[in-house]
Amino acid sequence: MIKAAIKGIGWVTAEGFGTAKQDDHFQVTAGKVPKLQRKDFFDEPDQRFGRLDAYSKMGVAAFTLAMRDAGLNGLNAQCRLAAVVSTSNGSLTADHEYYQTVIPQDGLLASPNLFAYTLPNCMLGEVSIRHNITGPCIVVEPLDSTMLTGIIQGLNMLSYGMCDMVIAGYCDAGRECVTPGSPGKPMAAFMVMHLADKIGNLCYNGDKLTINGIEQPDIATLVKSTIASKYI
Amino acid sequence: MEVRSINLTDVYITDHGCVTSLGRNDSELWAKLLNGQCGFAPVTRFSTANYVNNTAACIKELDAIPHGQRASALIDMVFDSNPDIPKDCALITASTKGNIEWLEGHLRESNNSCDNDPPAIMPGPAVSSKLGLNDNGFNVNAACASSTMAVLMAAEMIKSGQKDAVLIFGLDLVTEFVYAGFSALKAMSETTARPFDANRDGLILGEAGAYMLLMSKERAKREGRNIHGQVAGCGSSSDATHITAPARDGCGLKRAVTLAVDNAGCELNEITAINAHGTGTIYNDAMELTAFNALYNEHIPPIFSVKGAIGHCLGPCGLVEMIIALRSLKEQVIPPIVGMSQPDEALANSISGQTLKLSGNVMLKTNSGFGGTNVALILKGGNR
Numbered sequence: 103m104i105k106a107a108i109k110g111i112g113w114v115t116a117e118g119f120g121t122a123k124q125d126d127h128f129q130v131t132a133g134k135v136p137k138l139q140r141k142d143f144f145d146e147p148d149q150r151f152g153r154l155d156a157y158s159k160m161g162v163a164a165f166t167l168a169m170r171d172a173g174l175n176g177l178n179a180q181c182r183l184a185a186v187v188s189t190s191n192g193s194l195t196a197d198h199e200y201y202q203t204v205i206p207q208d209g210l211l212a213s214p215n216l217f218a219y220t221l222p223n224c225m226l227g228e229v230s231i232r233h234n235i236t237g238p239c240i241v242v243e244p245l246d247s248t249m250l251t252g253i254i255q256g257l258n259m260l261s262y263g264m265c266d267m268v269i270a271g272y273c274d275a276g277r278e279c280v281t282p283g284s285p286g287k288p289m290a291a292f293m294v295m296h297l298a299d300k301i302g303n304l305c306y307n308g309d310k311l312t313i314n315g316i317e318q319p320d321i322a323t324l325v326k327s328t329i330a331s332k333y334i
Numbered sequence: 335m336e337v338r339s340i341n342l343t344d345v346y347i348t349d350h351g352c353v354t355s356l357g358r359n360d361s362e363l364w365a366k367l368l369n370g371q372c373g374f375a376p377v378t379r380f381s382t383a384n385y386v387n388n389t390a391a392c393i394k395e396l397d398a399i400p401h402g403q404r405a406s407a408l409i410d411m412v413f414d415s416n417p418d419i420p421k422d423c424a425l426i427t428a429s430t431k432g433n434i435e436w437l438e439g440h441l442r443e444s445n446n447s448c449d450n451d452p453p454a455i456m457p458g459p460a461v462s463s464k465l466g467l468n469d470n471g472f473n474v475n476a477a478c479a480s481s482t483m484a485v486l487m488a489a490e491m492i493k494s495g496q497k498d499a500v501l502i503f504g505l506d507l508v509t510e511f512v513y514a515g516f517s518a519l520k521a522m523s524e525t526t527a528r529p530f531d532a533n534r535d536g537l538i539l540g541e542a543g544a545y546m547l548l549m550s551k552e553r554a555k556r557e558g559r560n561i562h563g564q565v566a567g568c569g570s571s572s573d574a575t576h577i578t579a580p581a582r583d584g585c586g587l588k589r590a591v592t593l594a595v596d597n598a599g600c601e602l603n604e605i606t607a608i609n610a611h612g613t614g615t616i617y618n619d620a621m622e623l624t625a626f627n628a629l630y631n632e633h634i635p636p637i638f639s640v641k642g643a644i645g646h647c648l649g650p651c652g653l654v655e656m657i658i659a660l661r662s663l664k665e666q667v668i669p670p671i672v673g674m675s676q677p678d679e680a681l682a683n684s685i686s687g688q689t690l691k692l693s694g695n696v697m698l699k700t701n702s703g704f705g706g707t708n709v710a711l712i713l714k715g716g717n718r
Contacts, residue, residue: 192475197434201441201511209514210384217515218578218704221430223475227705230574236589238570239707240483243456244472251472255487262490264570308496 104257105302106295108328109267110174112167113291114138114160116276121171122329128291130322132276135288138163150228153215155196156288158225161187161273164290165229168269172294174233184237184265185226187292188244188252190274192222225273237265249274249321250311253293257306260297267296272321291325303331344551344566345489347716348559349418352544352654353411354644355391363644363654364661367669368689372643374526374538380510385517386524390508391540391645404507405433409460412503412543419547420557423499425462425471426488428481429649432456432473434511461503475649477703478611480504481544482652486568486709488548498550504650508541512648519578527614527646528673529639530623530685537613540645544653561716563660566696567598573706580618580702584625587700590708591629594698598712605635605712606694607668608684609659611701612639613646614673618702623680634684636692642673652701656713659697663715666692 111122116133119142120126138159140151143166154162165185169175174183200216218224226239238259244251249272256270269292276288295304305312311324314331318324351359355373356366366373373391379401382388399407413419432455456473476483481504488500506512516522516539523536549559571593573586580586595602610622626634640658647654662668668690677685695715702708 188472194437197437197511198441200515201438204510204514205442208381208384209510209517212514212518214515214518214520217518220511220515221475221477221704223477223703223705223707224577227572227577227707230572230706231576234574236572236574236586238483239476239572239705240487240570241475242472243475245456245459245470258487258490258494258496262494264490 104261104306105297105299106257106260106304107298107302108304109294109296110168110172111291111293111325111328112164112171113325114164115289116287119163119167121167123171128325128329130287130289132287135160154228155199155219156275157193157195157222157273158219158228160275160288160290161225162228162232164273165269165292166232168292168294169233174294182237182266183235184259184268185229185235185239186242186252186256186259186268186270187226187273188242188249189222189272192243193220195275196220248319250324253321253324254306254311256295260295267294269294291321343493343495344564345492346549346551346554346561347546347563347565347660348549348554348561349547350545350562350657351412351415351417352542352657353393353408354542354647354654355393355540356644358411360657360661364658367640367643367658370670370672372672373540374645377508379508385513386522389538390513391538392508393541402435402439404435405457405505406460408505408543409457409464412545413464419465419501420499421466422468423501423547424491424497425458425467425469426484426500426502427456427458427461427471427473428484428502428504428653429456429473429506430475430477430480431506431512434509435507438509438511457503457505476707477705478648478651479701479703479707479709480649482699482701482709482711483570485546485565485652485656485711486570489565489568492548492550498553500548501545502548502653503545504653505543506541506648506650508539513539521615523614526673527642529612529614529642529671530619530678531674532676532678534614534616534619537615537641537646540647542644542647542650542654544650544657546653546656563663563716564714565711566714567594567712569593569597569710571708573708575706578704580621581706582621584621584628586706586708587622587625587702588629590710591698591700594710594712600696600712602629603633604696605698606692606696607635607662608637608698609655610637610639612641614641619678623678627681634681636668636686636690637681637684638668638671640669642671656699659699659713660715662692663695663697668692
């Protein structure tokens with residue numbers, strides 16, 4: 103049994119963005135994500151943020167909010183932090199946009215900038231640069247509807263001793279053209295977690311993920327349950 | 335101080351296989367590598383007129399397969415020999431773009447409409463169905479370190495006792511999608527791949543399908559499995575410096591190697607040889623040589639790359655290279671670095687265009703990728 107405490111949560115959905123400690127309203131709905139502006143997430147100018155694809159922008163934003171919620175901004179490289187995220191569609195939107203630059207003239211105008219973001223792990227690369235995450239950064243692409251694989255792998259990484267703290271979650275731009283099992287709703291949600299045998303209320307027994315003993319069927323329920331539990 | 339989990343069990347490599355441009359099985363690949371053969375040839379699947387070259391290491395049999403069906407054909411080829419894969423094993427796949435040909439065809443034909451849900455682009459469901467596994471698993475996407483990362487995760491699952499058998503499968507194809515991207519990034523050589531050569535100027539793409547079955551020591555012995563080797567240690571890190579360029583000082587790779595060596599409970603001077611990422615790009619190879627130079631004060635073991643022979647196969651490259659690394663330990667020899675004629679002076683004494691004899695049983699395997707990811711594994715040889 104892995105027991106962990108949650109230090110912070112950040113999210114971006116079609117309803118907006120927020121953090122657990124601010125008591126922001128978390129809801130996952132179909133629709134378009136509101137415009138994410140650099141000033142809402144970073145104090146310093148960050149030209150690259152505005153140029154990111156939708157998936158990367160949502161991921162970087164939600165990750166940054168989770169770090170802020172956990173009071174982890176301004177980390178140095180000595181922290182043993184890792185990041186793991188699951189995604190359904192991953193970089194599918196970037197795939198579309200990039201390949202539209204390849205088709206017209208048989209690749210003559212292929213965009214190198216868009217190509218880089220056809221790898222879904224580049225979102226975590228962006229995160230690692232901004233927050234100096236020097237531990238493992240992993241994207242997992244499961245075919246299920248729970249969207250919990252990132253959280254579970256994050257807990258596993260803690261239990262393996264790969265890191266002291268992990269920022270784990272789910273990120274998907276929710277394109278209408280979806281892979282089987284995907285909910286098709288835009289959502290990026292990250293949790294900052296660390297092992298806590300005595301006080302941890304997030305438990306994974308290799309089969310089920312529970313909060314205060316109640317099974318969590320998907321990530322949206324997990325986020326809502328965690329916020330409601332006031333244990334952060 | 336780094337603290338890692340206690341190794342509750344050894345992680346054994348009990349089966350593996352691969353299909354590359356140099357053959358449909360490990361033995362064919364190994365023989366051709368020792369002969370210094372190269373799998374590069376002109377690409378015929380799509381027009382390369384507007385790219386920096388027209389070469390790739392394609393699997394010839396796949397050229398005749400219709401566009402969009404090559405990924406499933408490659409899965410069939412990889413498991414053609416009906417390996418004994420237990421139905422209850424966990425599955426982790428490693429692919430950067432999977433069956434991206436499906437999306438290519440869809441976008442060319444549908445003008446970007448999304449009327450139909452795409453089929454599963456990643457190979458998990460097809461592999462699971464082919465082998466009758468109970469698990470669809472998940473795909474690990476860590477760019478060119480995907481399969482090395484997948485092996486790391488599988489090894490940790492087994493060490494911790496969560497699983498006692500994990501199948502790792504990797505696959506990526508030479509497609510216009512990827513070819514155009516590397517050409518646009520100016521990461522592709524105009525001529526040929528020359529890993530660790532002083533005059534290297536870029537990579538050549540390749541394709542591969544590969545699998546590796548990991549088991550706990552206890553299960554492997556109980557089932558009387560062949561022991562091809564052991565994953566003795568793992569480490570992973572992020573550069574946190576750039577998305578498409580490696581950290582110039584090799585900081586991330588050094589950290590990953592240090593973690594892997596510590597995890598294996600061995601010393602750097604116990605490593606017999608290093609199978610590096612060795613893409614043939616100016617900056618990747620320089621980063622690796624910088625990192626290895628910094629890790630070792632002296633007596634750096636032999637370093638080799640096979641990407642001058644089979645190209646850069648992206649997601650599965652680590653699996654293919656692990657298979658070659660294990661064979662190297664078994665035969666006590668490493669193949670020549672195909673394409674390299676003038677060793678980079680940064681580590682000229684450790685890289686060779688000739689076959690080199692080994693004396694030892696420990697291989698350091700490293701891969702690095704876009705996003706700044708690095709993975710290092712310590713492999714030990716099996717039955718000789």
